[in-house]
Amino acid sequence: MKFMLIVKANEESEAGAMPTEQELAEMGKFNEELVNAGVMLDGNGLLESSKGVRVQFSGKGQTTVVDGPFAETKELIAGYWIIDVKSKDEAIEWARRVPFEEGEIEIRKVAEAEDFGDNFTPELREAEDKLRERVTGQQS
Structure with a gap:
């Protein structure tokens, strides 16, 4: 957490x-x-x-x-x-x-994916995961 x-x-x-x-x-x-x-x-x-x-x-x-x-x-x-x-x-x-x-x-x-319930659809989660990967890549 x-x-x-x-x-x-x-x-x-x-x-x-x-x-x-x-x-x-x-x-x-x-x-x-x-x-x-x-x-x-x-x-x-x-x-x-x-x-x-x-x-x-x-x-x-x-x-x-x-x-x-x-x-x-x-x-x-x-x-x-x-x-x-x-x-x-x-x-x-x-x-x-x-x-x-x-x-x-x-x-x-800090809010995590499961905290948002059903409104955070699998498609929205996937898009968020891709953004986080990009951010991590930019920080490297």
């Missing part, structure tokens, strides 16, 4: 404060543990929302682009990991090991 560990933003991350050398070293060690355990698929930090935009949808083909920064810091994301583990409990155990003194990590299961 794939899970996303979502690092919630805080006032420091939204102010553009970069981690200290020690914090980066601790995070590197944690990332190495994830890789050595064979569970890490991806992970990155995100820059503050003032460097981002939101694309809002209001009807078919109608979009509006809104420049950051965005107000509700507690609802923003400062980084993430995507891990592949056996259970939600294992994802929780990995999240508990993140070398943070303060903050919050939200854990969300």
Whole structure:
């Protein structure tokens, strides 16, 4: 099962404060543990929302682009990991090991084919599988 560990933003991350050398070293060690355990698929930090935009949808083909920064810091994301583990409990155990003194990590299961039920027809699954193969090929 794939899970996303979502690092919630805080006032420091939204102010553009970069981690200290020690914090980066601790995070590197944690990332190495994830890789050595064979569970890490991806992970990155995100820059503050003032460097981002939101694309809002209001009807078919109608979009509006809104420049950051965005107000509700507690609802923003400062980084993430995507891990592949056996259970939600294992994802929780990995999240508990993140070398943070303060903050919050939200854990969300990544949707898989069976989660979509009958609407995800064999034809749609096949098309999705082909796209994923192309993406993997582009990353190589």
